[in-house]
Amino acid sequence: MGLLDKAKELSDKVNESVTKFSSDEVIANTVIKAVDKQEKVNAILEAKGCNYRIADIELGMGIPPSVSFSVKRTEN
Numbered sequence: 001m002g003l004l005d006k007a008k009e010l011s012d013k014v015n016e017s018v019t020k021f022s023s024d025e026v027i028a029n030t031v032i033k034a035v036d037k038q039e040k041v042n043a044i045l046e047a048k049g050c051n052y053r054i055a056d057i058e059l060g061m062g063i064p065p066s067v068s069f070s071v072k073r074t075e076n
Helices: 003-021 024-047
Strands: 052-060 066-073
Touching: 024 052, 024 066
Parallel strands: none
Antiparallel strands: 052 066
């Protein structure tokens, strides 16, 4: 197998991964998991008397995918 054949094979695998990752079902599951994590962490922070909460979630649908949380102070 030549170098160009290997490059095409790798390109096809990446393309397949991106297509699979961007499916509506995968995106919906990612949102559900991220929101569940936000709620659990916020409950722990509240129980510990902390004045900070996860306020926003940002999903990056790239390679690799990413989830970012922003933290904000509550006004108590």
